[in-house]
Amino acid sequence: MADKPPASDAFGDEQHGVTNLAVINFENLLLKDAAEVETLYSACEKWGFFYLDLSGDAAKEYLQNVANLFSAAKEYFAKPLDEKLRDTRKELDIYNICGYKPLGPLGLDEGNMNRKRNGSENLRECPPDPSRLSSFRLSFPKGMQEHQEQISGFINKSRFMAMLILESLSDYLKLEGDERFEAFHKSGELSTSSAVMQHYPLTDLPSDTSAGHFTHTDTGSITVLFNTDWGLQVFSPETEQWEYVPPRDQCAVINVGDSLKFISKFRLKSSLHRVIPSSDRWSSGSRYASIYFLRSSNDTRFTDTEGVEWTAHKWLTRKFQNYRFPHVEQEKNAISTGRKGFAGLWDGAKDRAV
Helix, strand or coil, X not given: CCCCCCHHHCCCCCCCEECCCCEEEHHHHHCCCHHXXXXXXXXXXXXXXXXXXXXXXXXXXXXXXXXXXXXXXXXXXXXXXXHHHHHCCCCHHHHCCCEEECCHHHHCCCCCECCEECECEEEEECCCCHHHHHHCCCCCCHHHHHHHHHHHHHHHHHHHHHHHHHHHHHHHCCCCHHHCHHHHCCCCCCECCEEEEEEEECCCCCCCECCEEEEECCCCCEEEEEECCCCEEEECCCCXXXXXXXXXXXXXXXXXXXXXXXXXCCCCCCCCEEECCCCCCCCCCEEEEEEEEECCECCCEEECCCCCEEEHHHHHHHHHHHCCCCHXXXXXXXXXXXXXXXXXXCCCCCCCCX
16 A cells, blocks of 8 residues: 555545445435335445435425534634633543544544645534533533533434434334333433534645544444535445545435444444545535434443444443554554455555555
8 A cells, every 4th residue: 555645636536436335315204105215224234325305395494504503614624723622621522522623733633644634724613402411521512612502402403313224224224122222212312313514625734644534433323414515435245445435415325333333233234434534525625524422321232343242332432542552552553444445445456456
């Protein structure tokens, strides 16, 4: 593998195709349409990624709220750094799920992008229930308090959609009782589920920082993503190449995370993905994303690909700690990416997995 991508590969549009993901209709899932549920399961089994079509009346207010959150995110990330740093929590267990995370060296994560650090700054918002905030020793980020109601609405409605997906998958597999996927995500139990707003600047990055986001699989169960520009790529199980997942109008991008992969006894796929700038379609200077991560209850137990048993909370902590290790150490284990030796992949000479 080349230590550095060729100059022509820095933005790589010629070498990265566009993936052909399934489009699942949200209202059909609400109606428990059997054909839609079968398509959903097929997408989660093969890719672990799909689009959720939200174009009907049922999601109209939700989509408007998402648009409002992008406006709020642009305002927040435009604030002076010292003001944003007031929302940073130093305790690692809290830092991982709540508050501001700066990009580059201040962000603590080493990343795994061609020996460089992660190129996004994040604002992580914890669950809106005040009782759960106190249980986690959390507080809502001060810089976003005027938007707390919007963020709470985004979290609650995104959770509803994610739980509907879990219910549909459980129905397809004819799971019952405590074996159903939603049973691992009860609303009254503590979890690290949270929302995140991200800002990916394209210019004026620190010298040891790459634009975009490093190669990884998600930690939790279901991720609900909206983003403003091209950049997201998934490692295709069909071509074994990186392929763009472009944003689609009135659609969320949904993907399966590690916990659901393990809970499902590996029937569902948690796919590698990353963010790489697209020279033609990431032209505004910044990319923004609003994301909800549904994670299982903290004490959920599962076994990983190497036969090691974890609780959901310990898996998240261990995986996030791994991003802080030197790159050479990350490449010795499969925590970040599910594949040993894959951590350093940014754009290799052939842009293929090794």
